Amino acid sequence: MSGGICPARVAAADVQAAVASEGRVPPPVELAAFRIAQEAIANAVRHGSPPIFVRCRTAPDALSLSIEDAGRGLTRMAEPDRTVPGRLGLLNMQQRAEQVGARLEWRQPESGGTLVALEWHATLS
Numbered sequence: 001m002s003g004g005i006c007p008a009r010v011a012a013a014d015v016q017a018a019v020a021s022e023g024r025v026p027p028p029v030e031l032a033a034f035r036i037a038q039e040a041i042a043n044a045v046r047h048g049s050p051p052i053f054v055r056c057r058t059a060p061d062a063l064s065l066s067i068e069d070a071g072r073g074l075t076r077m078a079e080p081d082r083t084v085p086g087r088l089g090l091l092n093m094q095q096r097a098e099q100v101g102a103r104l105e106w107r108q109p110e111s112g113g114t115l116v117a118l119e120w121h122a123t124l125s
Contacts (some may be wrong), residue, residue: 015041015115023060029120032096033065036104039089040116061122063102068115073108080099088099 024030037054044052048071057064090106093116097104102120109115 015052015054017056019053020057021059023058025058025060025063025120026100027061030103031101032100032102033063033118033120035096036093036116036118037065037067039093040067042115043089043113044071047071050125063118063120065118066115068109068113070113073112073114 025033028029033056036103037056037071041052042055044067048069051070053066053068055064055068093106097118100120102118104116104118106114106116
């Protein structure tokens with residue numbers, strides 16, 4: 001098993017990543033997870049506050065990914081809405097997750113901020 005914590009700065013935001021891998025998931029799942037992480041991190045940088053934590057664990061039959069920031073949290077405006085320009089990020093993430101049979105959730109933890117979590121298991125898809 002490989003992994004570790006990798007601190008970085010993205011657009012003046014502190015980002016910490018913890019990755020643990022016991023193998024790779026299928027390529028479509030890997031791509032969906034990458035694109036979801038990309039969108040969630042961009043949203044955290046744009047709308048949240050540092051620090052931003054990215055956690056990912058993979059095995060050939062499972063993937064768990066979470067992106068969490070310390071911002072003000074979600075508002076009603078954060079809900080996916082095809083009719084509002086600029087509100088497609090969550091909708092796109094949700095569609096990517098559904099395409100590979102994964103479960104995506106976003107919520108405001110009790111501690112505040114925003115948490116985006118993706119779970120995929122080979123038995124779910």
